[in-house]
Amino acid sequence: MEDWLSYRLQDFLLFDKSVYLRQFERYNEWLGLYRFSGIVAGLWLLFSIFRKSPSRIMLSALLICSGWVICSYAFLWQFFRPINWTIDYVILLPVLQIILLVTAVLRGRFDKPGNTSTRARDGITLIVLAFLMTLVPWLSGQAFDFWPAVLLTPESLALASIGHILNTRAPIWYSTPSIAWLIYNGLINFSLGLTTWFFSLFVIVFLALIMASGWRSSISGRP
């Protein structure tokens, strides 16, 4: 037990910062101009949410699923997995998130916008953050080639997934895989000494507050 307590998070890392960032650069090269399709998809997502159209919201969910499929196959499996064997296991998170989003569509959870304006506002905030998080590397001086692509990289997709679920009648637990991904990714960033871990921490605290307020509301019976 004492031996286990002596481990630090960094002891589990298998790659260094430059090799990690290089995967984003290679993924962006692979995406080419399609990298900008994520921005278009993100704008569509925001537009749909503000319009509160059920069909558009369902379509947006499928758009997020498409992003997860591309990201899981290309970024996670082709580029990240060769340097990080834990992907063999955590790849289940995007797969589960896709299943839950599709289930929500099939069960009509996305046929109406969320019940409370507070929850919808939180959802929109997270989708906006899905855009902004791609700018965090810019703040730390990284070149554009290394920036994560909007709605085509795991963190951005996780935020968009959670935001989308919050904005509808789907249960919050449907976003569990994305929350787990944010924690996993935050730990990697922290171990590598990347300042972006602050961003993951912020989002996780934000979600914890949303869940705590939802739980309090359910206790008091007020929406």
Added chain:
Amino acid sequence: MSDLSTLNRRRFIQAFGGVLLGTHLPVSSPRANPASTITRPIPSTGQRIPVIGMGTWISFNVGNDPLLRDRRGEVLRTFFEQGGQLIDSSPMYGSAEAVLGYCLDRSGALADPLFSATKVWTSNTEKGREQIADSQRLWGIRYFNLFQVHNLVNWQKHLETLFEMKANQQLQYVGITTSHGRRHSDLEEVMTTQPIDFVQLTYHMQNREVEKRLLPLALEKGIAVIANRPFSGGRLIDYVQQHRLPDWSHEIDCTNWAQFLLKYIVSHPAITCAIPATSQVEHMIENMGAGRGQLPDSHLRQKMLDYVNTL
């Protein structure tokens, strides 16, 4: 003994394509004079190996990226040009073994002196055998000089397999490893009860726990010792580099902190080899410099320690 590893990919290229490849690869550093390289004998056979080897944890895990693979190839070429032999890896290090195989392929005849060392790392005995075969395929060699049980995982069963392979001349030496100063009592038990050739453990100026029992035991039992994490995962060298190297460091032929830290380690009489890892050619040249010139005696070792403790 390395002659047994004939007909692997590396030697095939060496024989048929070596000239073609070799003439197109950049020369990264001047070759070191082999005679000036400090070597130590492996107690169980007397075979001598250079005191500075190379680790691959993190540094060689670059996946399938051609650009980074070629850069690691330059690091490996520098290692051999500077007189290096022992390279240590593990299936736990992600793509490190595959990258190493790629780089060895491209090193041609330069990689001839290779002393190959890797590990078996799984709790399943049968999977251990598969892992051993995988390592041979990834490195591109049929014969390993040294196979070790990684972090004592399922060591009883894996040692049985490795001793069997050694008896069948499928490998030369058997060893066991730990790191970060953990599970020393278990390691002591293995060293006392098993006929192993090598032990690998963490030893550096800020972690000298092994000086108390394990290093004297290795000397007593005639077990070769590989020191891993000589820079404490980079933290130790990052710290000392903020300070000036002492003026008297020229007495032991040190021109940089890497050499200072490494010479302290390899000057311990029980240490056979230290395995710093790096992804940069210039750092490799610095590291390999620790395997030449004067080593400190016990008086200077204490002086080195006192100096670092004041920083």
